[in-house]
Amino acid sequence: MYGIERKSAILELLNKNARVDVQELSQHFDLSESTIRRDLKELEEAQLLKRTHGGAVLFKSVTFEPTYIEKEVQFQKEKRAIAKEAAKLIENGESILLDSGTTTYYLAQELRNFSSLQVVTNSILCANELKDVTGIEVLLCGGSLRSETLALVGPLAENSFNQICVDKSFIATNGVDVENGLTTPNLIEASTKKKMIDCAEKVILITDHTKIGQVSFAKFADIHEINYLITDSAAQQTVLNRIEESGISVRVV
Amino acid sequence: MYGIERKSAILELLNKNARVDVQELSQHFDLSESTIRRDLKELEEAQLLKRTHGGAVLFKSVTFEPTYIEKEVQFQKEKRAIAKEAAKLIENGESILLDSGTTTYYLAQELRNFSSLQVVTNSILCANELKDVTGIEVLLCGGSLRSETLALVGPLAENSFNQICVDKSFIATNGVDVENGLTTPNLIEASTKKKMIDCAEKVILITDHTKIGQVSFAKFADIHEINYLITDSAAQQTVLNRIEESGISVRVV
DNA sequence: ACACATATAATCAAAAATGAGCATAAAAAA
DNA sequence: TTTTTTATGCTCATTTTTGATTATATGTGT
Numbered sequence: 318m319y320g321i322e323r324k325s326a327i328l329e330l331l332n333k334n335a336r337v338d339v340q341e342l343s344q345h346f347d348l349s350e351s352t353i354r355r356d357l358k359e360l361e362e363a364q365l366l367k368r369t370h371g372g373a374v375l376f377k378s379v380t381f382e383p384t385y386i387e388k389e390v391q392f393q394k395e396k397r398a399i400a401k402e403a404a405k406l407i408e409n410g411e412s413i414l415l416d417s418g419t420t421t422y423y424l425a426q427e428l429r430n431f432s433s434l435q436v437v438t439n440s441i442l443c444a445n446e447l448k449d450v451t452g453i454e455v456l457l458c459g460g461s462l463r464s465e466t467l468a469l470v471g472p473l474a475e476n477s478f479n480q481i482c483v484d485k486s487f488i489a490t491n492g493v494d495v496e497n498g499l500t501t502p503n504l505i506e507a508s509t510k511k512k513m514i515d516c517a518e519k520v521i522l523i524t525d526h527t528k529i530g531q532v533s534f535a536k537f538a539d540i541h542e543i544n545y546l547i548t549d550s551a552a553q554q555t556v557l558n559r560i561e562e563s564g565i566s567v568r569v570v
Numbered sequence: 571m572y573g574i575e576r577k578s579a580i581l582e583l584l585n586k587n588a589r590v591d592v593q594e595l596s597q598h599f600d601l602s603e604s605t606i607r608r609d610l611k612e613l614e615e616a617q618l619l620k621r622t623h624g625g626a627v628l629f630k631s632v633t634f635e636p637t638y639i640e641k642e643v644q645f646q647k648e649k650r651a652i653a654k655e656a657a658k659l660i661e662n663g664e665s666i667l668l669d670s671g672t673t674t675y676y677l678a679q680e681l682r683n684f685s686s687l688q689v690v691t692n693s694i695l696c697a698n699e700l701k702d703v704t705g706i707e708v709l710l711c712g713g714s715l716r717s718e719t720l721a722l723v724g725p726l727a728e729n730s731f732n733q734i735c736v737d738k739s740f741i742a743t744n745g746v747d748v749e750n751g752l753t754t755p756n757l758i759e760a761s762t763k764k765k766m767i768d769c770a771e772k773v774i775l776i777t778d779h780t781k782i783g784q785v786s787f788a789k790f791a792d793i794h795e796i797n798y799l800i801t802d803s804a805a806q807q808t809v810l811n812r813i814e815e816s817g818i819s820v821r822v823v
Numbered sequence: 824a825c826a827c828a829t830a831t832a833a834t835c836a837a838a839a840a841t842g843a844g845c846a847t848a849a850a851a852a853a
Numbered sequence: 854t855t856t857t858t859t860a861t862g863c864t865c866a867t868t869t870t871t872g873a874t875t876a877t878a879t880g881t882g883t
Contacts, residue, residue, distance in 0.1 A: 369572040459712030459730040
Protein backbone atom coordinates (compact mmCIF):
# COMPACT_ATOMS: atom_id res chain seq x y z
CA MET A 318 0.00 0.00 0.00
CA TYR A 319 1.39 3.34 -1.03
CA GLY A 320 1.33 6.40 1.17
CA ILE A 321 -1.30 8.09 -0.93
CA GLU A 322 -3.61 5.10 -0.62
CA ARG A 323 -3.12 5.07 3.11
CA LYS A 324 -3.97 8.74 3.43
CA SER A 325 -7.18 8.37 1.51
CA ALA A 326 -8.01 5.36 3.64
CA ILE A 327 -7.48 7.51 6.72
CA LEU A 328 -9.88 10.10 5.35
CA GLU A 329 -12.42 7.39 4.69
CA LEU A 330 -12.18 6.15 8.24
CA LEU A 331 -12.47 9.70 9.45
CA ASN A 332 -15.63 10.30 7.46
CA LYS A 333 -17.12 7.11 8.79
CA ASN A 334 -16.29 7.59 12.46
CA ALA A 335 -15.91 11.37 12.74
CA ARG A 336 -12.58 10.75 14.48
CA VAL A 337 -9.40 8.70 14.16
CA ASP A 338 -6.81 7.63 16.68
CA VAL A 339 -3.05 7.49 16.09
CA GLN A 340 -2.63 4.22 17.97
CA GLU A 341 -5.55 2.56 16.22
CA LEU A 342 -4.33 3.67 12.81
CA SER A 343 -0.84 2.46 13.66
CA GLN A 344 -2.19 -1.00 14.46
CA HIS A 345 -4.62 -1.00 11.57
CA PHE A 346 -1.96 -0.30 8.96
CA ASP A 347 0.79 -2.06 10.93
CA LEU A 348 2.99 1.00 10.79
CA SER A 349 4.76 3.07 13.38
CA GLU A 350 2.98 5.95 15.04
CA SER A 351 5.57 8.27 13.55
CA THR A 352 4.36 7.47 10.07
CA ILE A 353 0.74 7.97 11.02
CA ARG A 354 1.61 11.31 12.55
CA ARG A 355 3.39 12.35 9.41
CA ASP A 356 0.28 11.42 7.42
CA LEU A 357 -2.02 13.32 9.72
CA LYS A 358 0.26 16.33 9.61
CA GLU A 359 0.12 16.37 5.81
CA LEU A 360 -3.63 15.95 5.77
CA GLU A 361 -4.01 18.79 8.22
CA GLU A 362 -1.84 21.05 6.07
CA ALA A 363 -4.15 20.18 3.18
CA GLN A 364 -7.07 21.30 5.42
CA LEU A 365 -8.62 17.85 5.18
CA LEU A 366 -8.78 17.24 8.90
CA LYS A 367 -8.06 18.79 12.27
CA ARG A 368 -5.28 17.24 14.33
CA THR A 369 -5.76 16.65 18.03
CA HIS A 370 -3.60 15.07 20.68
CA GLY A 371 -4.03 11.39 20.08
CA GLY A 372 -5.56 11.57 16.64
CA ALA A 373 -7.67 13.79 14.47
CA VAL A 374 -11.28 14.90 13.94
CA LEU A 375 -13.28 16.13 11.00
CA PHE A 376 -12.38 19.59 9.86
CA LYS A 377 -15.98 20.82 9.96
CA SER A 378 -16.66 19.56 13.46
CA VAL A 379 -14.21 22.14 14.72
CA THR A 380 -16.48 24.92 13.62
CA PHE A 381 -18.75 24.98 16.60
CA GLU A 382 -22.46 25.16 16.11
CA PRO A 383 -23.26 28.81 15.62
CA THR A 384 -24.69 30.15 18.84
CA TYR A 385 -27.36 32.78 18.96
CA ILE A 386 -24.84 35.57 19.10
CA GLU A 387 -22.78 34.18 16.25
CA LYS A 388 -25.80 33.86 14.03
CA GLU A 389 -26.50 37.45 14.71
CA VAL A 390 -23.32 38.66 13.12
CA GLN A 391 -23.75 36.45 10.07
CA PHE A 392 -24.78 38.61 7.13
CA GLN A 393 -25.32 41.48 9.50
CA LYS A 394 -24.80 44.02 6.74
CA GLU A 395 -27.37 42.37 4.49
CA LYS A 396 -29.86 42.07 7.31
CA ARG A 397 -29.54 45.72 8.23
CA ALA A 398 -30.11 46.67 4.61
CA ILE A 399 -33.19 44.48 4.47
CA ALA A 400 -34.48 46.11 7.66
CA LYS A 401 -33.96 49.57 6.21
CA GLU A 402 -35.89 48.65 3.09
CA ALA A 403 -38.68 47.12 5.17
CA ALA A 404 -38.99 50.31 7.21
CA LYS A 405 -39.83 52.17 4.00
CA LEU A 406 -43.11 50.27 3.85
CA ILE A 407 -44.19 51.71 7.19
CA GLU A 408 -45.95 55.02 7.74
CA ASN A 409 -46.61 56.93 10.91
CA GLY A 410 -49.92 56.12 12.53
CA GLU A 411 -49.91 52.50 11.47
CA SER A 412 -50.09 49.43 13.65
CA ILE A 413 -47.49 46.85 12.77
CA LEU A 414 -46.47 43.43 13.98
CA LEU A 415 -42.88 42.26 14.39
CA ASP A 416 -41.95 38.60 14.41
CA SER A 417 -38.88 37.57 16.40
CA GLY A 418 -35.53 37.15 14.70
CA THR A 419 -32.34 38.97 13.97
CA THR A 420 -33.61 40.86 10.95
CA THR A 421 -36.79 41.97 12.71
CA TYR A 422 -34.63 43.15 15.59
CA TYR A 423 -32.76 45.41 13.20
CA LEU A 424 -36.13 46.57 11.87
CA ALA A 425 -37.13 47.48 15.42
CA GLN A 426 -34.04 49.67 15.60
CA GLU A 427 -35.13 51.42 12.40
CA LEU A 428 -38.52 52.12 13.95
CA ARG A 429 -36.98 54.46 16.51
CA ASN A 430 -37.20 57.18 13.86
CA PHE A 431 -40.99 57.02 13.69
CA SER A 432 -43.11 59.33 15.80
CA SER A 433 -46.40 57.47 15.98
CA LEU A 434 -46.71 53.72 15.79
CA GLN A 435 -48.37 50.84 17.50
CA VAL A 436 -45.97 47.92 17.52
CA VAL A 437 -47.05 44.40 18.44
CA THR A 438 -44.38 41.76 18.81
CA ASN A 439 -43.61 38.37 20.26
CA SER A 440 -39.95 39.26 20.67
CA ILE A 441 -38.78 40.55 24.02
CA LEU A 442 -35.70 41.94 22.32
CA CYS A 443 -37.77 44.04 19.94
CA ALA A 444 -40.05 45.18 22.74
CA ASN A 445 -37.06 46.16 24.85
CA GLU A 446 -35.55 48.08 21.94
CA LEU A 447 -38.67 50.21 21.53
CA LYS A 448 -39.90 50.49 25.09
CA ASP A 449 -38.72 54.04 25.72
CA VAL A 450 -39.40 55.58 22.32
CA THR A 451 -41.93 58.39 22.62
CA GLY A 452 -44.86 57.96 20.29
CA ILE A 453 -44.43 54.23 19.98
CA GLU A 454 -46.81 52.03 21.90
CA VAL A 455 -45.36 48.59 22.44
CA LEU A 456 -47.65 45.61 22.84
CA LEU A 457 -46.20 42.25 23.69
CA CYS A 458 -48.17 39.13 23.00
CA GLY A 459 -48.36 36.61 25.81
CA GLY A 460 -46.87 33.17 25.66
CA SER A 461 -44.26 30.73 26.72
CA LEU A 462 -40.78 32.25 26.78
CA ARG A 463 -38.18 30.48 24.65
CA SER A 464 -34.86 31.15 26.30
CA GLU A 465 -32.78 30.67 23.15
CA THR A 466 -34.51 33.33 21.09
CA LEU A 467 -36.36 35.34 23.75
CA ALA A 468 -39.49 34.82 21.68
CA LEU A 469 -42.98 34.18 23.01
CA VAL A 470 -44.81 31.21 21.52
CA GLY A 471 -47.65 28.83 22.25
CA PRO A 472 -51.39 29.01 22.81
CA LEU A 473 -51.24 32.22 24.82
CA ALA A 474 -49.39 33.94 21.99
CA GLU A 475 -51.82 32.69 19.38
CA ASN A 476 -54.74 33.86 21.44
CA SER A 477 -53.20 37.31 21.72
CA PHE A 478 -53.07 37.57 17.95
CA ASN A 479 -56.69 36.49 17.74
CA GLN A 480 -57.60 39.64 19.62
CA ILE A 481 -55.86 42.13 17.39
CA CYS A 482 -55.63 43.30 13.81
CA VAL A 483 -52.65 45.13 12.41
CA ASP A 484 -51.91 46.94 9.16
CA LYS A 485 -48.68 45.11 8.41
CA SER A 486 -46.97 41.98 9.69
CA PHE A 487 -43.23 41.61 9.30
CA ILE A 488 -42.46 37.90 9.35
CA ALA A 489 -39.15 36.05 9.47
CA THR A 490 -38.70 32.48 8.28
CA ASN A 491 -36.19 29.67 8.05
CA GLY A 492 -37.23 28.66 4.57
CA VAL A 493 -39.21 30.07 1.68
CA ASP A 494 -39.96 28.06 -1.43
CA VAL A 495 -42.58 28.28 -4.17
CA GLU A 496 -43.86 24.72 -3.77
CA ASN A 497 -43.46 24.30 -0.01
CA GLY A 498 -44.27 27.84 1.08
CA LEU A 499 -42.88 29.20 4.33
CA THR A 500 -41.32 26.74 6.76
CA THR A 501 -39.61 26.78 10.15
CA PRO A 502 -38.00 24.00 12.24
CA ASN A 503 -40.40 24.28 15.15
CA LEU A 504 -44.06 23.24 15.09
CA ILE A 505 -45.17 25.53 17.88
CA GLU A 506 -43.41 28.47 16.33
CA ALA A 507 -45.02 27.64 13.01
CA SER A 508 -48.44 27.76 14.61
CA THR A 509 -47.67 31.14 16.15
CA LYS A 510 -46.41 32.56 12.87
CA LYS A 511 -49.60 31.40 11.17
CA LYS A 512 -51.63 33.57 13.52
CA MET A 513 -49.31 36.51 12.99
CA ILE A 514 -50.03 36.30 9.29
CA ASP A 515 -53.78 35.89 9.74
CA CYS A 516 -54.22 39.01 11.81
CA ALA A 517 -52.51 41.34 9.33
CA GLU A 518 -53.82 43.33 6.40
CA LYS A 519 -50.50 43.03 4.55
CA VAL A 520 -47.74 40.49 5.15
CA ILE A 521 -44.11 41.33 4.50
CA LEU A 522 -41.57 38.52 4.60
CA ILE A 523 -38.08 39.70 5.48
CA THR A 524 -35.28 37.19 5.17
CA ASP A 525 -31.69 37.03 3.98
CA HIS A 526 -30.64 35.08 0.88
CA THR A 527 -29.69 31.93 2.79
CA LYS A 528 -33.38 31.11 3.37
CA ILE A 529 -34.52 31.59 -0.23
CA GLY A 530 -35.28 28.24 -1.83
CA GLN A 531 -34.84 26.45 1.50
CA VAL A 532 -37.38 24.11 3.03
CA SER A 533 -37.53 23.48 6.76
CA PHE A 534 -39.78 21.20 8.78
CA ALA A 535 -43.02 22.90 9.73
CA LYS A 536 -45.01 24.84 7.15
CA PHE A 537 -46.87 27.90 8.37
CA ALA A 538 -48.06 29.57 5.19
CA ASP A 539 -48.44 29.21 1.43
CA ILE A 540 -46.33 31.48 -0.69
CA HIS A 541 -49.39 33.42 -1.90
CA GLU A 542 -50.28 34.41 1.66
CA ILE A 543 -47.53 37.00 1.68
CA ASN A 544 -47.62 40.32 -0.14
CA TYR A 545 -43.99 41.39 -0.07
CA LEU A 546 -40.65 39.65 0.09
CA ILE A 547 -37.57 41.65 0.99
CA THR A 548 -34.19 39.93 0.69
CA ASP A 549 -30.60 40.65 -0.32
CA SER A 550 -28.98 40.39 -3.72
CA ALA A 551 -27.17 37.14 -3.04
CA ALA A 552 -30.46 35.24 -3.33
CA GLN A 553 -30.88 32.79 -6.20
CA GLN A 554 -32.44 34.79 -9.01
CA THR A 555 -34.30 31.80 -10.45
CA VAL A 556 -36.15 31.21 -7.19
CA LEU A 557 -36.91 34.92 -6.83
CA ASN A 558 -38.34 34.98 -10.35
CA ARG A 559 -40.69 32.14 -9.58
CA ILE A 560 -41.79 33.83 -6.36
CA GLU A 561 -42.47 37.04 -8.27
CA GLU A 562 -44.52 35.07 -10.79
CA SER A 563 -46.72 33.95 -7.90
CA GLY A 564 -47.79 37.56 -7.52
CA ILE A 565 -45.53 38.57 -4.66
CA SER A 566 -43.82 41.93 -4.77
CA VAL A 567 -40.11 41.12 -4.43
CA ARG A 568 -37.59 43.72 -3.32
CA VAL A 569 -33.88 43.00 -3.45
CA VAL A 570 -31.37 45.17 -1.60
CA MET B 571 -12.87 11.68 23.37
CA TYR B 572 -10.52 14.50 22.50
CA GLY B 573 -10.59 17.89 24.14
CA ILE B 574 -12.03 19.55 21.11
CA GLU B 575 -14.82 17.01 20.87
CA ARG B 576 -15.57 17.52 24.52
CA LYS B 577 -15.77 21.29 24.17
CA SER B 578 -18.08 20.92 21.25
CA ALA B 579 -20.23 18.56 23.31
CA ILE B 580 -20.32 21.06 26.15
CA LEU B 581 -21.61 23.72 23.80
CA GLU B 582 -24.27 21.36 22.55
CA LEU B 583 -25.40 20.62 26.08
CA LEU B 584 -25.42 24.32 26.79
CA ASN B 585 -27.57 25.05 23.79
CA LYS B 586 -29.98 22.36 24.86
CA ASN B 587 -30.23 23.19 28.54
CA ALA B 588 -29.27 26.87 28.60
CA ARG B 589 -26.86 26.11 31.42
CA VAL B 590 -24.24 23.59 32.41
CA ASP B 591 -22.83 22.55 35.76
CA VAL B 592 -19.16 21.84 36.49
CA GLN B 593 -19.96 18.85 38.67
CA GLU B 594 -22.44 17.40 36.23
CA LEU B 595 -20.04 17.80 33.32
CA SER B 596 -17.26 16.26 35.39
CA GLN B 597 -19.40 13.20 36.03
CA HIS B 598 -20.77 13.10 32.52
CA PHE B 599 -17.35 13.02 30.88
CA ASP B 600 -15.70 11.20 33.80
CA LEU B 601 -13.02 13.84 34.13
CA SER B 602 -11.78 16.03 36.93
CA GLU B 603 -13.44 19.34 37.62
CA SER B 604 -10.13 21.02 36.85
CA THR B 605 -10.36 19.88 33.26
CA ILE B 606 -13.95 21.02 32.94
CA ARG B 607 -13.05 24.42 34.34
CA ARG B 608 -10.20 24.71 31.88
CA ASP B 609 -12.61 23.90 29.05
CA LEU B 610 -15.16 26.41 30.25
CA LYS B 611 -12.48 29.05 30.60
CA GLU B 612 -11.34 28.51 27.03
CA LEU B 613 -14.89 28.58 25.72
CA GLU B 614 -15.54 31.77 27.60
CA GLU B 615 -12.44 33.37 26.10
CA ALA B 616 -13.81 32.36 22.71
CA GLN B 617 -17.02 34.19 23.68
CA LEU B 618 -19.02 31.03 23.28
CA LEU B 619 -20.44 30.99 26.77
CA LYS B 620 -20.55 32.92 30.00
CA ARG B 621 -19.02 31.42 33.11
CA THR B 622 -20.90 31.40 36.39
CA HIS B 623 -20.06 30.02 39.80
CA GLY B 624 -20.53 26.32 39.47
CA GLY B 625 -20.97 26.22 35.72
CA ALA B 626 -21.76 28.34 32.72
CA VAL B 627 -24.70 29.84 30.86
CA LEU B 628 -25.37 30.86 27.30
CA PHE B 629 -23.58 33.95 26.11
CA LYS B 630 -26.16 36.64 25.51
CA SER B 631 -25.31 39.95 23.96
CA VAL B 632 -28.36 41.72 25.25
CA THR B 633 -28.82 41.84 28.96
CA PHE B 634 -31.56 43.86 30.49
CA GLU B 635 -30.00 46.53 32.57
CA PRO B 636 -31.64 46.31 35.94
CA THR B 637 -30.66 49.94 36.33
CA TYR B 638 -34.08 50.92 37.47
CA ILE B 639 -34.13 48.16 40.03
CA GLU B 640 -30.90 49.43 41.54
CA LYS B 641 -32.43 52.83 42.06
CA GLU B 642 -35.06 51.31 44.21
CA VAL B 643 -32.65 50.11 46.86
CA GLN B 644 -34.99 51.48 49.50
CA PHE B 645 -35.60 48.79 52.07
CA GLN B 646 -33.77 46.32 49.85
CA LYS B 647 -32.87 44.16 52.82
CA GLU B 648 -36.44 43.98 54.02
CA LYS B 649 -37.72 43.22 50.55
CA ARG B 650 -35.24 40.40 50.08
CA ALA B 651 -36.29 38.95 53.42
CA ILE B 652 -39.94 39.16 52.41
CA ALA B 653 -39.11 37.40 49.14
CA LYS B 654 -37.30 34.64 50.99
CA GLU B 655 -40.29 34.12 53.25
CA ALA B 656 -42.65 34.11 50.29
CA ALA B 657 -40.56 31.46 48.56
CA LYS B 658 -41.21 29.15 51.50
CA LEU B 659 -44.87 29.01 50.49
CA ILE B 660 -43.92 27.54 47.12
CA GLU B 661 -43.37 23.88 46.36
CA ASN B 662 -41.89 22.21 43.33
CA GLY B 663 -44.47 21.30 40.71
CA GLU B 664 -46.72 24.26 41.39
CA SER B 665 -47.82 26.95 39.00
CA ILE B 666 -47.40 30.42 40.39
CA LEU B 667 -48.03 33.95 39.26
CA LEU B 668 -45.68 36.85 39.86
CA ASP B 669 -46.86 40.44 39.79
CA SER B 670 -44.35 43.09 38.77
CA GLY B 671 -42.45 45.07 41.38
CA THR B 672 -39.20 45.12 43.25
CA THR B 673 -40.15 42.57 45.86
CA THR B 674 -41.52 40.15 43.28
CA TYR B 675 -38.28 40.56 41.33
CA TYR B 676 -36.36 39.41 44.40
CA LEU B 677 -38.82 36.55 44.70
CA ALA B 678 -38.03 35.57 41.11
CA GLN B 679 -34.38 35.36 42.08
CA GLU B 680 -35.29 33.03 44.93
CA LEU B 681 -37.14 30.79 42.48
CA ARG B 682 -33.88 29.87 40.72
CA ASN B 683 -33.40 27.23 43.40
CA PHE B 684 -36.54 25.36 42.41
CA SER B 685 -36.36 22.48 39.98
CA SER B 686 -39.90 22.32 38.68
CA LEU B 687 -42.20 25.31 38.41
CA GLN B 688 -44.54 27.03 36.02
CA VAL B 689 -44.17 30.75 36.47
CA VAL B 690 -46.60 33.21 34.95
CA THR B 691 -45.74 36.88 35.17
CA ASN B 692 -46.47 40.28 33.72
CA SER B 693 -42.95 41.47 34.53
CA ILE B 694 -40.30 41.28 31.83
CA LEU B 695 -37.63 41.55 34.50
CA CYS B 696 -38.94 38.50 36.33
CA ALA B 697 -39.27 36.58 33.08
CA ASN B 698 -35.74 37.50 32.12
CA GLU B 699 -34.43 36.45 35.50
CA LEU B 700 -35.89 32.96 35.12
CA LYS B 701 -35.61 32.39 31.40
CA ASP B 702 -32.60 30.08 31.52
CA VAL B 703 -33.38 28.10 34.64
CA THR B 704 -33.81 24.41 33.87
CA GLY B 705 -37.11 23.08 35.09
CA ILE B 706 -38.84 26.42 35.19
CA GLU B 707 -41.29 27.21 32.44
CA VAL B 708 -41.78 30.92 32.06
CA LEU B 709 -45.05 32.28 30.71
CA LEU B 710 -45.41 35.95 30.03
CA CYS B 711 -48.85 37.47 29.80
CA GLY B 712 -49.49 39.75 26.86
CA GLY B 713 -50.14 43.41 27.17
CA SER B 714 -49.04 46.96 26.73
CA LEU B 715 -45.46 47.51 27.86
CA ARG B 716 -44.96 50.16 30.53
CA SER B 717 -41.47 51.43 30.03
CA GLU B 718 -40.98 52.65 33.59
CA THR B 719 -41.56 49.29 35.24
CA LEU B 720 -41.19 46.86 32.31
CA ALA B 721 -44.60 45.52 33.29
CA LEU B 722 -47.33 44.37 30.94
CA VAL B 723 -50.80 45.79 31.53
CA GLY B 724 -54.07 46.37 29.74
CA PRO B 725 -56.80 44.31 28.07
CA LEU B 726 -54.37 41.88 26.49
CA ALA B 727 -52.86 41.13 29.89
CA GLU B 728 -56.26 40.68 31.50
CA ASN B 729 -57.32 38.34 28.76
CA SER B 730 -54.20 36.26 29.28
CA PHE B 731 -55.13 35.78 32.92
CA ASN B 732 -58.64 34.76 31.90
CA GLN B 733 -57.12 31.80 30.14
CA ILE B 734 -55.11 30.42 33.02
CA CYS B 735 -55.42 29.21 36.60
CA VAL B 736 -52.52 29.11 39.01
CA ASP B 737 -51.95 27.67 42.45
CA LYS B 738 -50.59 30.85 43.98
CA SER B 739 -50.52 34.51 43.01
CA PHE B 740 -47.87 36.77 44.51
CA ILE B 741 -49.21 40.30 44.34
CA ALA B 742 -47.54 43.62 45.08
CA THR B 743 -49.47 46.75 46.02
CA ASN B 744 -49.09 50.42 46.79
CA GLY B 745 -51.55 50.38 49.64
CA VAL B 746 -53.23 47.88 51.92
CA ASP B 747 -55.86 48.85 54.43
CA VAL B 748 -58.66 47.02 56.20
CA GLU B 749 -61.43 49.40 55.11
CA ASN B 750 -60.21 50.33 51.65
CA GLY B 751 -58.61 47.01 50.68
CA LEU B 752 -55.78 46.94 48.17
CA THR B 753 -55.11 50.05 46.13
CA THR B 754 -52.70 51.28 43.45
CA PRO B 755 -52.29 54.67 41.72
CA ASN B 756 -53.10 53.43 38.23
CA LEU B 757 -56.55 52.35 37.05
CA ILE B 758 -55.31 50.09 34.28
CA GLU B 759 -52.83 48.41 36.57
CA ALA B 760 -55.58 47.93 39.13
CA SER B 761 -57.70 46.16 36.58
CA THR B 762 -54.81 43.87 35.67
CA LYS B 763 -54.09 43.06 39.30
CA LYS B 764 -57.75 42.19 39.82
CA LYS B 765 -57.46 39.49 37.18
CA MET B 766 -54.25 38.20 38.66
CA ILE B 767 -56.07 37.66 41.93
CA ASP B 768 -59.12 36.06 40.32
CA CYS B 769 -57.16 33.36 38.50
CA ALA B 770 -55.35 32.09 41.59
CA GLU B 771 -56.22 29.45 44.15
CA LYS B 772 -54.33 31.29 46.89
CA VAL B 773 -53.33 34.94 46.94
CA ILE B 774 -50.20 36.10 48.72
CA LEU B 775 -49.67 39.81 49.16
CA ILE B 776 -46.01 40.72 49.52
CA THR B 777 -45.22 44.27 50.47
CA ASP B 778 -42.86 46.18 52.72
CA HIS B 779 -44.04 48.07 55.80
CA THR B 780 -44.39 51.44 54.02
CA LYS B 781 -47.55 50.23 52.24
CA ILE B 782 -49.29 48.88 55.32
CA GLY B 783 -52.23 51.14 56.29
CA GLN B 784 -51.78 53.22 53.11
CA VAL B 785 -54.56 54.00 50.66
CA SER B 786 -53.89 54.80 47.02
CA PHE B 787 -56.25 55.76 44.19
CA ALA B 788 -57.58 52.68 42.44
CA LYS B 789 -58.91 49.75 44.44
CA PHE B 790 -58.36 46.31 42.99
CA ALA B 791 -59.40 43.96 45.79
CA ASP B 792 -61.03 43.71 49.18
CA ILE B 793 -58.81 42.71 52.05
CA HIS B 794 -60.58 39.35 52.41
CA GLU B 795 -59.65 38.37 48.87
CA ILE B 796 -56.10 37.63 49.95
CA ASN B 797 -54.96 34.62 51.95
CA TYR B 798 -51.50 35.65 53.09
CA LEU B 799 -49.74 38.89 53.80
CA ILE B 800 -45.96 38.92 54.09
CA THR B 801 -44.30 42.09 55.27
CA ASP B 802 -41.42 43.27 57.44
CA SER B 803 -41.31 44.00 61.12
CA ALA B 804 -41.41 47.78 60.76
CA ALA B 805 -45.10 47.62 59.85
CA GLN B 806 -47.61 49.20 62.22
CA GLN B 807 -48.66 46.42 64.55
CA THR B 808 -52.15 47.82 65.06
CA VAL B 809 -52.94 47.65 61.35
CA LEU B 810 -51.43 44.17 61.11
CA ASN B 811 -53.63 43.03 63.97
CA ARG B 812 -56.77 44.26 62.29
CA ILE B 813 -55.74 42.56 59.04
CA GLU B 814 -55.16 39.34 60.90
CA GLU B 815 -58.59 39.66 62.50
CA SER B 816 -60.04 39.69 58.97
CA GLY B 817 -58.84 36.12 58.61
CA ILE B 818 -55.64 36.76 56.69
CA SER B 819 -52.52 34.84 57.63
CA VAL B 820 -49.94 37.51 58.38
CA ARG B 821 -46.21 36.75 58.35
CA VAL B 822 -43.72 39.30 59.56
CA VAL B 823 -40.01 38.95 58.79
C1' DA C 824 -21.35 40.22 60.73
C1' DC C 825 -19.87 35.78 61.20
C1' DA C 826 -19.01 30.93 60.20
C1' DC C 827 -19.58 27.38 57.02
C1' DA C 828 -19.68 25.01 52.69
C1' DT C 829 -18.65 25.16 48.10
C1' DA C 830 -16.20 26.77 43.96
C1' DT C 831 -12.09 28.48 41.98
C1' DA C 832 -7.30 29.64 40.43
C1' DA C 833 -2.72 28.44 40.85
C1' DT C 834 0.71 25.20 41.18
C1' DC C 835 2.94 20.92 40.73
C1' DA C 836 3.49 16.16 39.17
C1' DA C 837 2.58 12.25 36.18
C1' DA C 838 1.25 10.14 32.04
C1' DA C 839 0.63 10.28 27.32
C1' DA C 840 1.54 12.23 22.85
C1' DT C 841 4.51 14.60 20.00
C1' DG C 842 8.35 16.39 16.97
C1' DA C 843 13.06 16.39 15.69
C1' DG C 844 16.97 14.11 14.59
C1' DC C 845 19.20 10.19 13.04
C1' DA C 846 19.55 5.36 11.26
C1' DT C 847 17.97 1.97 8.17
C1' DA C 848 15.84 -0.19 4.28
C1' DA C 849 13.61 -0.02 0.01
C1' DA C 850 13.03 2.14 -4.37
C1' DA C 851 14.59 4.96 -8.09
C1' DA C 852 18.09 7.03 -10.77
C1' DA C 853 22.74 7.38 -12.35
C1' DT D 854 26.69 -1.53 -9.29
C1' DT D 855 26.73 2.75 -7.07
C1' DT D 856 24.48 6.78 -5.78
C1' DT D 857 20.52 9.24 -4.57
C1' DT D 858 16.02 9.67 -3.00
C1' DT D 859 12.19 8.36 -0.33
C1' DA D 860 9.70 6.12 3.24
C1' DT D 861 9.87 4.34 7.58
C1' DG D 862 11.26 3.27 12.43
C1' DC D 863 13.49 4.44 16.73
C1' DT D 864 15.03 7.36 20.61
C1' DC D 865 14.58 11.13 23.53
C1' DA D 866 13.71 15.76 24.98
C1' DT D 867 9.68 18.60 24.91
C1' DT D 868 4.82 19.64 24.98
C1' DT D 869 0.13 18.71 26.04
C1' DT D 870 -3.30 17.00 28.84
C1' DT D 871 -4.94 15.75 33.03
C1' DG D 872 -5.48 15.09 38.13
C1' DA D 873 -4.37 16.26 42.85
C1' DT D 874 -3.45 19.68 46.27
C1' DT D 875 -3.87 23.95 48.52
C1' DA D 876 -4.72 28.68 49.38
C1' DT D 877 -8.13 32.01 48.04
C1' DA D 878 -12.64 33.54 46.68
C1' DT D 879 -17.50 33.29 46.63
C1' DG D 880 -21.88 32.50 48.20
C1' DT D 881 -25.23 30.99 51.88
C1' DG D 882 -27.43 30.67 56.10
C1' DT D 883 -27.69 31.95 60.85
